[in-house]
Structures are given as C-alpha cells and as structure tokens.
Amino acid sequence: MMADGPVLEAYLSGAISAPVALMRLLLPGTPPAALERQAAAAPDAAAGERLRRLLDLARQHRDGLGLLERMVQAGAAHGDEANPAAAIAASRAMFDRLVAISPEASVAAYTLGDAGLLRAATDELVGWLERQDLLSGLLDLGCGIGRLAAALAPQAAKVTGLDVSPGMIAAARQRCGGYGNLRFAVSSGS
Ligand SMILES: C[S@@+](CC[C@H](N)C(=O)[O-])C[C@H]1O[C@@H](n2cnc3c(N)ncnc32)[C@H](O)[C@@H]1O
Structure with missing residues (x-):
C-alpha cells in the first residue's frame, strides 16, 4: 500500500474529490513532493493520470497551500x-x-x-x-x-x-x- 494509503485509495476509487483528497493529505503534513513520487510509482496508467490531476490542482493553488500551512501554524486543531x-x-x-x-x-x-x-x-x-x-x-x-x-x-x-x-x-x-x-x-x- 502507498503511504497516505486510505486517502489516496478513496480518491482513486472516486469516493472523494481531488480538493478533498488534497486537503486530507496536506493538512497532516504530506509534502507535495511526496505526491509526485506516488504519481511516478502509480500501479497503472489510470491511477497515474488521476494522481497527476491531483498534482496539477496542488500546482494551480500554491497560494492556497500556503494558506493551509498558515492555518495549521495558527492552530487549526x-x-x-x-x-x-x-x-x-x-x-x-x-x-x-x-x-x-x-x-x-x-x-x-x-x-x-x-x-x-x-x-x-x-x-x-x-x-x-x-x-x-x-x-x-x-x-x-x-x-x-x-x-x-x-x-x-x-x-x-x-x-x-x-x-x-x-x-x-x-x-x-x-x-x-x-x-x-x-x-x-x-x-x-x-
Ligand atoms: C468548518 S466551519 C463550517 C461553517 C458553515 N457551516 C459552512 O459550511 O460554511 C464550522 C463552524 O461551526 C462553528 N461552531 C463550532 N462549534 C460551534 C458550536 N458549539 N455552536 C455554534 N457554532 C459552532 C465554528 O465557529 C465555525 O464557524
């Protein structure tokens, strides 16, 4: 199983959307670079494609990822x-x-x-x-x-x-x- 398995499995099966998957991965601290490694090691082409879409979303929302980091630092729990x-x-x-x-x-x-x-x-x-x-x-x-x-x-x-x-x-x-x-x-x- 991949690291961050349950979230990625839910995303790859279509049970959760890309924004929700990204939030669940990044809030506990998974760095975007780890997603790139997982996309490269995807079990098949369809999974690789979905993981790349997740990465594209992360790249399009760099400012948003910074916001999440600030929220965590400000105490989001x-x-x-x-x-x-x-x-x-x-x-x-x-x-x-x-x-x-x-x-x-x-x-x-x-x-x-x-x-x-x-x-x-x-x-x-x-x-x-x-x-x-x-x-x-x-x-x-x-x-x-x-x-x-x-x-x-x-x-x-x-x-x-x-x-x-x-x-x-x-x-x-x-x-x-x-x-x-x-x-x-x-x-x-x-
Ligand atoms: C994650 S936000 C969701 C806000 C809104 N329901 C939405 O979907 O846009 C949760 C909200 O619940 C409020 N909240 C948390 N505990 C509460 C309580 N015991 N009584 C009233 N509001 C509460 C928070 O202040 C916060 O604004």
Whole structure:
C-alpha cells in the first residue's frame, strides 16, 4: 500500500474529490513532493493520470497551500480541553483565528481559499436542500461566514445563522448585508 494509503485509495476509487483528497493529505503534513513520487510509482496508467490531476490542482493553488500551512501554524486543531466550556472557548478562539486568515478556507479547508471552489460546493449543497424541499425556514447552526445563508436567501423564506465565533458572525453580516430575510447572531455554543 502507498503511504497516505486510505486517502489516496478513496480518491482513486472516486469516493472523494481531488480538493478533498488534497486537503486530507496536506493538512497532516504530506509534502507535495511526496505526491509526485506516488504519481511516478502509480500501479497503472489510470491511477497515474488521476494522481497527476491531483498534482496539477496542488500546482494551480500554491497560494492556497500556503494558506493551509498558515492555518495549521495558527492552530487549526484543539481537543484536549478539560471540560465542555473550555472546549467551546477553544473552538471559538480557533475559528476567530482561522476566519482572519481566509474566510473561504476557514469554513471549508478543501477549497484552499478558492472562492470558485467554495461556490461550487455551496451550490451542490443548496441543490440538495432544494430537492428535499427544505427551504421554508432554516436554522444554520455553525453558519460560519454565511456562505450557505447567502446562497439560500433568494429562495428561502427566512434563514437564521448562529455561530460561536464573533469573527465568523462579523464576516457573515458583511457578506449578507443586502438580504432582509437573513439574521445572524453569536451563540453560546452549548
Ligand atoms: C468548518 S466551519 C463550517 C461553517 C458553515 N457551516 C459552512 O459550511 O460554511 C464550522 C463552524 O461551526 C462553528 N461552531 C463550532 N462549534 C460551534 C458550536 N458549539 N455552536 C455554534 N457554532 C459552532 C465554528 O465557529 C465555525 O464557524
């Protein structure tokens, strides 16, 4: 099995997309050079082709990869807190740090900070909500920068976005200022 096997296997089987695979490989620290070695040692031509596509994506998003690195350095993980209140405070502080680095990557690291990738992922999600007929009144818990609320605003009756991070709510209000049917508030997280 290749190093980073489970992620690459999921990508090669089509179970996860190239942006998601790249994020899962690079966030824990796999260097892009390791992907080049794996592409060269691919078991067959089809796998080699898919791995090269992954590398192309990494090359096209050098700035985005830098963003991910900055997010990791700023502390993109927590989990050792002694109690629920401390865990919520750590989560709030972490998302406040991340949204200041990149609004897009802070809510979906696999976008590598690319607004177009975030729009495509948001459209997919909104399409699903539409097909389920779920657009009458929505509570967006952990709404982040409000990208879903903004995409839902033209069709939904009302969307309430709550988030534990004041930085996220500030970004959501800025992004969604023009819509009268959206409301955002900082929540306690519990
Ligand atoms: C990865 S972001 C996703 C944001 C948004 N759902 C999206 O898909 O664009 C997770 C968000 O959940 C928020 N969050 C985490 N724990 C929360 C809690 N206990 N209550 C409310 N928001 C929370 C974070 O501040 C962050 O904005």
